[in-house]
Amino acid sequence: MLIRPWDAPHDDTEWQTWLAAHDFGQLAVNGPAGEPPFVQPLHFAYDPDRGEAVTHLARPNPLWPALEANPQVLLSVVDDYVYVPGPWQAAPDTQPEHGVPTSFYAAVQLRCTAHIVDDPAQKAALLNRQVGHFQPEGGSARATPDEAPYGRLLSGIRVLRLEVTGVRAKFKYAGKRPDEVQQRIATALAGRNGPRDAAAREHLVRRRGA
Numbered sequence: 001m002l003i004r005p006w007d008a009p010h011d012d013t014e015w016q017t018w019l020a021a022h023d024f025g026q027l028a029v030n031g032p033a034g035e036p037p038f039v040q041p042l043h044f045a046y047d048p049d050r051g052e053a054v055t056h057l058a059r060p061n062p063l064w065p066a067l068e069a070n071p072q073v074l075l076s077v078v079d080d081y082v083y084v085p086g087p088w089q090a091a092p093d094t095q096p097e098h099g100v101p102t103s104f105y106a107a108v109q110l111r112c113t114a115h116i117v118d119d120p121a122q123k124a125a126l127l128n129r130q131v132g133h134f135q136p137e138g139g140s141a142r143a144t145p146d147e148a149p150y151g152r153l154l155s156g157i158r159v160l161r162l163e164v165t166g167v168r169a170k171f172k173y174a175g176k177r178p179d180e181v182q183q184r185i186a187t188a189l190a191g192r193n194g195p196r197d198a199a200a201r202e203h204l205v206r207r208r209g210a
Contacts, residue, residue, distance in 0.1 A: 001170060003168065003169075003170045007172045007173075007175055008170070008171075009169045009170075010207070012167075014169075014171070015167065015169035015171075016048055018106055018108065018169075019046060019077065019108050020046075022079055022108075023043055023044055023046065023133065023134070024041070024042070024043050025041075025042070025044065025075055025076055025078075026039050026040065026042075026075075026076050027039070027040045027055070027063075027073055027074070027162075028073060028074040028075075028076060029114075030066060030069075030070045030073075031066055032066065038063050038066055042055050042057065043134065044075065044130070044162070045129060045132075045133035045134070046110075051163065051164045052112075052161055052164055053075060053110065053112065053162040054126050054129055054130045054159065054160070054161055054162070055130065055159070056158065057157065057158060058156060059155075059158055061158075067160075071113050071114040071115070071116075072112075072113060073111075073112050073113075073114050073162065074109055074110070074112070075109070075110040075112055075162060076108075076109050077109075078106070079105070079106055079196075079199075080104070080106045080199040080200050080203060081103060081104060081106075081196060081200070082103070082104050082189070082194070082196050082200040083101070083103060084102050084174075084185065085101055085188075086099035086101040088181075088184060088188045089102060089174070089177065089181065090181070091178070091181065092178060092180050103172070104172055104173050104174070104200045105170075105172055106170070106172075106203060107170045107172075108168070108169045109167070109168045110162070110164050110166075111165050111166035111168075112162035112163055112164050112165060113165055114160055114161075114163075115160070115161040115162075116159075117159040117160070117161055118158055120145035120146075120151075120155075121145055122159070123143075123154050123157070123158075124150075124151075124154060127143045127157075127159060128143055131143075171203055173200065174204055175207060179208070182208055186201050186204050186208075189201040189204070
């Protein structure tokens with residue numbers, strides 16, 4: 001992922017705050033020689049204090065042999081993306097129809113070392129942590145080995161503890177454009193009010209202010 005200086009996060013807090021509200025992404029795992037990577041959509045729970053993310057997959061998933069062969073993976077999260085028409089981007093001294101269209105988006109990529117967890121007690125603890133992230137209000141029984149209702153289901157999954165070893169983040173929201181153009185885009189996003197336009201406008205305005 002190319003990250004221009006004007007698209008880089010202002011600090012770690014910016015991408016960490018954004019990621020805290022985005023817990024569904026794609027896990028990219030190196031495939032066998034001559035084959036493309038495996039890409040698995042999944043929910044995950046990221047813990048910045050521990051520097052790791054936790055997730056789980058069904059035991060028959062074809063990712064497992066690839067993970068065992070090479071545990072270096074990439075967890076990618078992308079959201080708040082919109083299409084920006086060319087006229088919105090035109091420089092002040094340029095004809096609107098000569099403006100260059102583009103995409104706005106926020107993205108965080110976590111490079112990780114994957115640790116496969118098969119011990120029933122450890123799996124239950126990590127699974128409870130993941131469920132607790134998504135259901136902080138409770139409402140579900142805790143997983144406990146050999147106990148109902150989930151104990152017998154633990155054998156059907158494997159848990160992944162993803163140790164984060166690197167982070168790349170990008171907020172592509174007209175950071176290089178003149179103030180006049182940024183204001184035009186913000187106004188146009190508010191007027192269009194399509195899916196994700198409000199979130200994209202919020203990024204643009206927030207980063208202008210910073």
